[in-house]
């Protein structure tokens with residue numbers, strides 16, 4: 001069942017392109033994290049570049065580079081946005097990802113004495129003394145590394161007259177597989193299941209379309225309501241660059257959204273070493289079939305992408321992109337796809353209360369969807385993603401995912417998924433386990449959560465001692481303004 005087209009037609013010309021697509025045909029990308037050094041110059045730079053920001057109305061030409069821009073709350077302040085307007089942003093944006101309560105809820109500050117994912121250790125966006133603030137993120141997409149370098153040079157963002165300085169460049173490297181898909185570093189096909197936005201996407205990848213207001217501010221969300229929008233007093237927008245809103249304000253949020261960015265380092269060899277050790281035959285001989293089957297149970301899909309609910313016994317590449325399935329209807333006890341598998345936790349589909357398996361369950365699920373737009377970084381340990389090759393390789397370089405997701409309400413969407421599903425040690429009736437790929441292995445209460453259960457008949461398998469496979473290296477929350485809002489920010493004078 002799909003929601004009807006939104007009552008209000010989406011103003012695609014005003015919505016940044018990354019909401020609608022991940023620019024997957026642009027093989028090269030970089031995320032430049034910038035600090036506003038000279039606000040007036042930074043605003044001039046924005047004014048010059050705003051017409052080139054790629055929008056949802058334009059079809060991306062894979063041969064032509066393009067870019068999008070997002071701002072942290074500190075960045076909006078540094079650009080000179082008025083204090084009253086700054087205060088209309090949601091508290092998660094104001095406080096940021098590293099606020100202590102939030103850090104605990106996200107699992108970054110766990111019960112360990114000095115958790116590895118603590119913002120104190122982050123490479124960027126963290127709380128270590130002397131770390132430079134991140135104000136802007138420029139996301140640049142190009143057909144090749146050479147074009148990427150040229151585009152970044154043309155944008156002249158790194159030149160002093162831009163008024164912006166580079167805090168960090170996040171490199172990316174898409175891991176294409178032979179089947180035309182992309183993989184993440186553990187070797188699984190990624191970018192399969194995404195929510196489609198009503199009024200923007202036609203294809204649903206097998207799932208119901210989600211109301212536009214779940215991803216774009218100013219439109220009806222899954223509750224039939226408008227998500228709160230940041231505002232400015234009308235007197236601060238004399239040129240009427242922003243649409244009028246109620247109570248004498250102008251709407252800074254409409255056609256914008258929020259981005260969650262987290263650099264997640266992956267311990268690829270450690271992942272396969274652990275799986276290898278726990279899947280061996282009783283005589284100690286490696287069992288590659290059992291090894292990959294257990295890894296697939298942790299993900300909920302086989303390396304090809306085939307979902308376990310459809311292919312529980314072995315990989316079936318013909319089902320690589322299948323997405324028309326529920327969990328409750330076909331697999332209520334997790335006998336095909338374990339209840340705690342990554343895709344079951346991050347999108348439980350029809351398994352939610354109050355009435356699993358019904359439209360009511362899907363309606364609750366629709367309020368917690370994420371549009372994933374990130375990319376992998378670092379060299380693969382094996383270009384064929386063969387676990388045997390990975391086991392022989394040296395972990396060496398840093399690699400992982402720059403996890404980026406678009407959502408209109410960070411608390412209800414990203415934070416809820418991370419806290420109440422991925423890191424919930426009692427998810428769906430389970431006990432003392434979190435997401436086997438990226439969950440925290442210890443709760444702030446000190447309780448250990450390093451197990452993973454594979455339901456089975458007559459006996460379930462319970463694996464314990466899961467090490468940490470994913471470590472947070474950096475992160476921040478960003479406002480992704482509309483094109484009109486970027487024009488407004490560029491026009492500020494302070």
Ligand code: HEM
Pocket residue numbers: 184185186188189190191192193194264265266299301342343346347370400401403414417418422437438470
């Ligand atoms: C290193 C970290 C991660 C890895 C290796 C990883 C891996 C994967 C893989 C292999 C899939 C299945 C392919 C697909 O449907 O696209 C997937 C799906 C998904 N992941 Fe992750 N993921 C990571 C982090 C996260 C985080 C931090 C979140 C959210 C907080 C998340 C949310 C999702 C969602 C919503 C899906 C789609 C589930 C569905 O609709 O079936 N992932 N992930």
